[in-house]
Amino acid sequence: MNIAAPNIENTGPFTRACGWHKLLPNKIVEMAKKIKKLGQDDPRRIIHSLKVGLALTLVSLFYYIQPLYDRIGENSIWVVITVILVFEFSVGATLGKGLNRMLATLSAGALGVGVHHLATLSGEKGEPIVLEFFVAMIAATVTFVRFLPTMKVRYDYGLLIFILTFSLVSVSGYREDKVLYMAHQRVTTIIMGSIIAIVTCICICHVWIGEELQDLIANNIEKLGNFLQGFGSEFFKISEDRQPLSDIAFIQGYKSLLTLKKNEETTVTNLARWEMWDYRFGLFHPWKQYVKIGTLTWQCAHKIEALNNYLNSEIRALNEFGRKIQKPSTKICSESGKALRELASAVKKMYQRTSVNAHIEKSKTAIENLKFMLDTYHFEDANLQEIIPSAEVALTLIDVVPCIVKIADAVQELASLAHFKTPATRVSP
């Protein structure tokens, strides 16, 4: 784009206007390309947009069809508003918002009617004062509760809607005689809107965020495994056999792990917990365990950053010391890589994997060999700067295996909590 853009700095206003005139089509083309890529990267985004359009079309029928309009009247607009505000990309997010909105409206509506009743008891002059007092007090209290981390994570939207509905019912109740009718209307329309949004979201090409989370966690473990396996075979290669580093897929995969946001799993997990009806996971799926596994994977990825750095550096393990430690190091890499890939497949397919322990045992044996070599190796006249890279690779590998054991334990815990199928049932087909 930079090549196509004419230089519009340091020129007169007229020339500059011409410059913008020429730039504009470029900008539009660029924007169109971005939008196209967005759709290609994840076509479900297009489907989601169409679903929102469809839900709105459905819901605006309340306005166009006379019998429906007669029943709800102009409050139909709250059905439309609710659908727009509640409809989200994933089922979990939609359910979370919908349930929050319904519960908050219900409870705040009831409280609003109660406060309105209390206020009418205090006479015509006292009424606005009592109302003002309650609105200010409840709004301030609920706003403060929104700061509580446990509340913020799951009920922030609900608390906001609580303030909104309460103010709406109690304040506008001052001018309205039929407060109970108004509150009832609001609750009904919001429940209708939420249900329409949730049903549309689930019934048409649903996106279960729980499955996304499972894939995310499994893919990350797999990338780690691929990197370790790839590293073992690449680092100790002689120069001529090496591929250009930019071509190697396992390094790209590993790098994508490092750029992961540390709290991404937490956000996704909080949405997944709303998906109570996903047939694969059931009502009491241990979602928190995914956060634990995700954090351990992230820590492990950062621990082996040193390995990646040495892969990029010119000095590799070509010296005598490097050749000495090659065999146990490669063994550790391949065995722990296999263990990680088994773990990834266990998470993805919800099967128990018994072979993981065997791989871990083998890498532990390799570690003992490596430690013995490091202890007994004596070097004369060696250059420290040459030895350090290989030695650090060795020490990092010794450090990595306990990390992998932790991941394996966490996956094992998940497997028992979520009742993963045992290999015995897998033989049948």
Added chain:
Amino acid sequence: MNIAAPNIENTGPFTRACGWHKLLPNKIVEMAKKIKKLGQDDPRRIIHSLKVGLALTLVSLFYYIQPLYDRIGENSIWVVITVILVFEFSVGATLGKGLNRMLATLSAGALGVGVHHLATLSGEKGEPIVLEFFVAMIAATVTFVRFLPTMKVRYDYGLLIFILTFSLVSVSGYREDKVLYMAHQRVTTIIMGSIIAIVTCICICHVWIGEELQDLIANNIEKLGNFLQGFGSEFFKISEDRQPLSDIAFIQGYKSLLTLKKNEETTVTNLARWEMWDYRFGLFHPWKQYVKIGTLTWQCAHKIEALNNYLNSEIRALNEFGRKIQKPSTKICSESGKALRELASAVKKMYQRTSVNAHIEKSKTAIENLKFMLDTYHFEDANLQEIIPSAEVALTLIDVVPCIVKIADAVQELASLAHFKTPATRVSP
């Protein structure tokens, strides 16, 4: 809490109910403690809650005072709703939401009136069809645009409100004769509500998120500097002089750096960009530069994780090799620590700091000395596992200085972009 809780597992339903009965006061006390701590940690949260209550009280006067109610009528409720939805903790967030809401309502209102006019041209039967088509199409398009990362970051709320207002005006316009009046009412009430929220937020104990961001960035750089300075004096100490590690403040500070969310600065920066009226920063403050400095600090913190690990391990630099590299290593630590602390104070006070370069030059010289030692050190009969910790500390320190140079360059760029005061002007008082 665990100690106080009676064991309520494996007991009959009656005993369990008694157990819960005993537990409940504990739960309430615990919750109360949490809420108290929340207020003590940041008293501005209490002030914010009271501000929301006050703004709502102000805005509900539209209902209670007859002359005001006569002007706006029952649409006053949109003023109340807008205040609740727009009012946020920081000025930046409130401005962002308020401007988004106002612009979106204005443009969507205009578009809605236009589409309604178009629909009425197509006859009584054609009208709902034309309306349905436009609502579905525009909702789907705007929903898709919300996926664009550049849009999502700053205009997500505005786009949502755009869909909302457009549907509201065009759909409910089908049953309303005075569409133009309705759209006008909606735009006016929302602008009023937004302005009330923004003014209350700015005028009473405002929280400028730009200043928070500046402090966040400066404190992180300072923590890094404290850690390096502290590390230099602690790592090469002999055993008897050492404090227990848990007591050392600089380690705690450093650890808090590691748990920082990588994208925290980006989120905060996007809010800070809305604060166009903060007198300290002005309209064109280079906020993006803070993200750059924050990322560099984060990378640097992760690079020196190895130093922290060795500080915790039993093996420290007590051997001959460790004593040999002590002098240049300590020099690097203290000089680069000083440089970082100067940089932190430059960011915080918006002054240029010329002494930074001197400190960096000194640490560069120390690096040359250290490198020379590593190159010339020859060791016979040394145990590799004993030497590695000190050697890795040395190599990490050699790696850290270029990182600090990058931070210094980024701060220098910020200083010139944001016109930081030069030291010359600082002499005057």
